Each structure stands twice: as structure tokens, then as C-alpha cells.
Amino acid sequence: MTSARDFEKRVLPHLHAAFNLARWLVHDDHVAEDMVQDAYLRAYRYFASLREGDARPWLLGIVRNNCFTWLEEQRLTPGQVELDDELIDTLKAPEHGQGMDPGAILDQEQTRKRVDDAIRALAPPFREVVVLRELEGMSYAEIAQIAAIPIGTVMSRLSRARSELKGALAGLWRNQ
Amino acid sequence: MNEDDDHELSGLIRAHATRYQASPALETAIQTEIALQSASARRPVSSSPWRWPVWGYAGVGFACGIVVSAIMMLVAGQYRDAGNLEGELTNSHVRALMANHLTDVASSDNHTVKPWFQGKLSYSPPVPDLAAQGFPLVGGRLDYLSSRAVAALVYRHNDHLINVFVWPDSGDSPKTQSVRQGYNLIQWREGGMQYWAVSDVNASELLTLSNLLH
Numbered sequence: 001m002t003s004a005r006d007f008e009k010r011v012l013p014h015l016h017a018a019f020n021l022a023r024w025l026v027h028d029d030h031v032a033e034d035m036v037q038d039a040y041l042r043a044y045r046y047f048a049s050l051r052e053g054d055a056r057p058w059l060l061g062i063v064r065n066n067c068f069t070w071l072e073e074q075r076l077t078p079g080q081v082e083l084d085d086e087l088i089d090t091l092k093a094p095e096h097g098q099g100m101d102p103g104a105i106l107d108q109e110q111t112r113k114r115v116d117d118a119i120r121a122l123a124p125p126f127r128e129v130v131v132l133r134e135l136e137g138m139s140y141a142e143i144a145q146i147a148a149i150p151i152g153t154v155m156s157r158l159s160r161a162r163s164e165l166k167g168a169l170a171g172l173w174r175n176q
Numbered sequence: 177m178n179e180d181d182d183h184e185l186s187g188l189i190r191a192h193a194t195r196y197q198a199s200p201a202l203e204t205a206i207q208t209e210i211a212l213q214s215a216s217a218r219r220p221v222s223s224s225p226w227r228w229p230v231w232g233y234a235g236v237g238f239a240c241g242i243v244v245s246a247i248m249m250l251v252a253g254q255y256r257d258a259g260n261l262e263g264e265l266t267n268s269h270v271r272a273l274m275a276n277h278l279t280d281v282a283s284s285d286n287h288t289v290k291p292w293f294q295g296k297l298s299y300s301p302p303v304p305d306l307a308a309q310g311f312p313l314v315g316g317r318l319d320y321l322s323s324r325a326v327a328a329l330v331y332r333h334n335d336h337l338i339n340v341f342v343w344p345d346s347g348d349s350p351k352t353q354s355v356r357q358g359y360n361l362i363q364w365r366e367g368g369m370q371y372w373a374v375s376d377v378n379a380s381e382l383l384t385l386s387n388l389l390h
Contacts, residue, residue, distance in 0.1 A: 003214075004210050004211065004213075004214035004334075004335030005334055005335055007210060008207070008210065008334075008335065012203070012206070012207070015198045015202070015203055015206070016195075016197055016198050018198070019196055019197065019198035019202065020195055020196045020197075023196035024196070032196070033198075033199070033202050033205075036198065036202065036206075037202065037205060037206055037209065040206045040209070040210070041209055041213070044209075044210055044213055044214075045213075108192075111192045112192050112193070112194065115188060115189060115192040115193045116192075116193055116194050119189070119193055130189070134186055134189040134190055134193070135189070135190070135193060135195055162182055162185055165185055165189070166181065166185060169185070169188065172188065
């Protein structure tokens, strides 16, 4: 009877995926939280329109629309939010790999930073397909649904993103 | 060849790129928002729409009689509500949901909510953490009832919000349940405090919460 409980069961489990996508797109924890919270409210309002469909691409579609709207607003009125990525990189202690040898931890951290930086350097439409494909494991069809683009465009964006990443990560992705 | 490269690149990204995790605070905020939205969507209506009867002149006189008595009942009802603590509590519960002013201090941490009341009230209401029992704390609010400031604690149960009003009172009294405008209420006195729990959650679940609060 209560659709709210149904909503929590079907949509809330995708919170981490929603936040990961938003965080990668807007580069700021607080903005990403706002984007996700607003997306959930919209999703709840239009929950009836989902019917029996898969909630994950549906929710992520709302999240990415919010993020691209925000990015567009930033482009028109820049400088309102300071991106906190750099700050986080300097503050974040390596929490994984306790007890590992310091050299290995450093390697791990450096690899993480290079990979993150390379993805971050992609333009949002390309970053979006990389995050959805590689980090969220979504299919081409699902990505096409989320970004509201043809599957062919998903594939060409992914291919261009990959060639940019290969250039940026040269030396890293070989000889792993 | 190129596909092998893609494969390796995918492996590198999957192994090393940061996966950002939503904070528990974000999850709580979203759950509370949903509970609020859902509470306002299913708010019980106190009066049903009244239709003008179509059975001719005789009916008009009759209808006028009905209108007059309906107005009198409505006025009397409001009068009764105004002078009635249960009505006041229910109105406060509904107002808190409607006005989007549910909490003055929004926190699921009872160690944040309890000290917040200090300095705002001359007493310190007990603020237990009941998340493990299915009633996460949403926050606290200062409310004004029967010419005094009272503590309102807000708990959530699934998609229902519950207001628990607490103020000092002497004597112990057992729990009594009532229904007002479609909302369930439970009242009791214990440990120098009077408690009122108000919600649209069903009566047995509200009783469960009141037993957890003692």
C-alpha cells in the first residue's frame, strides 16, 4: 500500500552508485550530496512512472541530469564553488593497506591519484560514460538510457575516452 | 590488440579509481525527506467534501438546516479542539510536517540532540537512541503547547514520522491511547515527565515506541 516503503526498497539501494556518479561529475562532496538528495526527491515524486522497470538507470538518469544542469550553471556563473578535490588529495590519509610496506602504499596511492586525475581530466560527457561503464558496470544500453543518447554515441564516447585515458596513463596501464 | 588494451585499461580503472561512497548522513536525510513527503501525501482529511443536494425546493430548506448544523458542529469542534491538549498536540504534529519545520536540531545522534535542549528548557528530556529497534532518531524541536515550551523529539519508523512531546509533570500514570483526526496518540507519565507520542503510524507500532521510551 505504501509506495514510500516500496521506493526505499527499490531505489534507496542505489544511493552509492548515485553519489559516485554525482561526485565524479561535480567534483565536490556537498554539491554531489545536494544533487543526489534532490534527485531522490524527484524520483520519489515520479516513482509511479517507473512501474516495473529497473530503478538503477532510471535514478542515475535523474542524477546526471541534475549534475549537468548544475555544471551548465557553473559555466555561466563560474567561481561560486571551490572544488575540493585538491584539498581532499592532500588531506586524505591512505586508509587502505595498513601494515603494507610504505613503498607499496606509496605506489598504490600514486596509481590511484594518476588514474583519478586522468578520469577527472575528461570532459563531463566522456567522464560520465567511463564512470558508468567501468565503475558502475552498466551496459551500453543502460548508459544510453541514462544519458539519453543512442547506443552508437555511447560506444564512440567510450572509445574516445579510452584513447585519451591511454595517453594520460601511458606507462601505467602497460606492464601491470 | 586494441581490445586487449581496452581490457587492460578497464582493469586498471576498476582496480584503482576512487569509488565515492555516500555518507550515512545523506542516507538519513533522504529517508527523512521521503517520510515527510509520504506523510504529507497521506494526511488524513478531517471533513469530507459536501455536495449540494438536487432534490428540489423542499430539499433546499432541509439542506439549509444541514448547513447550519454542520457549521455549528464545525465551530463547536474547533472550540473543543482549541481547548483540548490532544487537538493541540495533533495540530502541532501536522504543522511540523506541513511547514517543513520538523526539527530545530537534525541529528540521529542522541548525544547531539540531548545537549541541544539544555539552555532552551529548564529540564532535560531523555533522548534514547532507538535506531537498532527500528526507530531512528531524526532530531529535536522546541514546541509551544498550553502556554509552555516543550521538547518535541522526532523519530522515524519506516516511512512514518513520530513526534514525542515531553515536559515535566509529577506522578506516574499508565499509557492511554486515543485517536484524533486520524492520528494515533499515546500518553503517559513517568519519572517526573509527561509524554505524548503522536503519529499516523499504526497504534501497535506507536505502543512499541512508547514502551522503548518507557
